[in-house]
């Protein structure tokens with residue numbers, strides 16, 4: 001577990017859940033200006049990274065010519081209507097991570113739709129019932145496509161957003177760069193697949209290593225953090241500032257202060273923070289992170305030379321307007337077990353694949369080195385068939401030497417216990433971060449008919465066998 005020494009995933013709040021300005025470096029502007037009938041074109045192109053040594057264009061794949069892709073911003077109750085056009089040389093599909101569309105709009109190719117062939121289009125349209133910070137990304141060969149840059153952010157505004165002086169979006173990624181400064185295209189690397197996944201050697205916020213986050217003393221800031229990395233976990237530290245967490249994975253939580261802890265963000269997860277700018281004019285306060293590889297300087301709050309704000313800093317922080325969530329019937333819940341196995345140092349000897357038991361050697365030939373309940377990524381039978389409206393508890397056991405980020409499509413769940421300790425009032429989430437040997441119980445209501453993926457969001461683990469799905473009976477909307 002050398003890779004995991006840097007991050008302590010068992011910190012208390014795990015349960016509770018270079019000069020480039022972030023506004024300049026590929027950062028989407030947070031204006032409310034999303035037209036309906038938007039076109040989202042995936043194509044090969046470039047991302048310009050800002051490193052300590054200046055700007056570095058790398059070959060990337062993107063939506064709409066930018067990495068991250070265009071910010072899609074709506075108000076709760078509006079309708080997303082996006083026509084995806086695939087100009088790549090390979091099939092693709094778009095998944096709306098954390099949003100709750102009808103199954104046919106989920107983009108989980110090939111489970112919920114055929115992947116969109118090169119040159120073709122697919123129209124995604126559904127109502128946005130939930131406010132919060134979400135994201136979209138390719139859901140086809142993501143270990144290649146997502147790493148190259150096929151992702152973007154969706155913000156759905158509350159009817160009455162909290163009063164802040166700035167609302168900033170920080171998209172966290174990491175890149176595997178070669179010594180020559182190009183994006184490494186070593187995507188199928190079996191060492192990465194069987195260990196922690198593809199971990200970059202350049203961590204960025206909005207494409208900038210050591211990004212400047214502009215603030216003015218006295219301001220109240222809403223920070224939206226999105227981890228779009230294939231496999232990286234960030235444990236963030238905010239030098240002297242005391243962020244207050246107001247939402248996790250888009251869902252409102254009772255505001256809680258981070259205090260001296262690190263803020264953990266696994267792949268696919270989001271967090272919304274309120275940060276009061278308590279520094280002095282012209283000061284600079286580093287935003288640092290432990291990752292699964294290093295301790296890195298992610299950026300800094302860079303203070304303007306004069307004060308700003310409208311007197312909000314220091315005032316009480318009210319909870320966000322929450323999203324409607326069903327009530328859980330834990331006493332009558334149906335219980336499922338999901339045991340995660342495999343990977344390096346995992347001792348998995350064999351698993352089912354394609355309806356046949358295979359030894360590790362044969363599994364590796366098929367690039368399957370992880371399994372759920374002894375099945376290595378077969379998607380022909382669901383983990384369970386569920387009745388609409390029933391409460392389901394999935395007891396997830398991480399019997400591997402690595403952390404994982406378990407993501408459920410289509411519904412949000414609550415973590416109700418971790419390692420035997422009940423969690424009262426856990427946040428609603430769509431992605432749960434688990435340390436090696438953790439055991440987490442999640443509970444949700446089977447709300448929407450269709451086939452919903454449940455997989456590790458370390459994309460190399462998913463592709464290597466850590467995926468399954470749940471089927472919910474009923475007619476699709």
Ligand code: C2O
Pocket residue numbers: 095097108137139268407409453455457
């Ligand atoms: Cu964010 Cu199945 O994905």
Ligand code: CU
Pocket residue numbers: 403404405456457458461462466
């Ligand atoms: Cu994993």
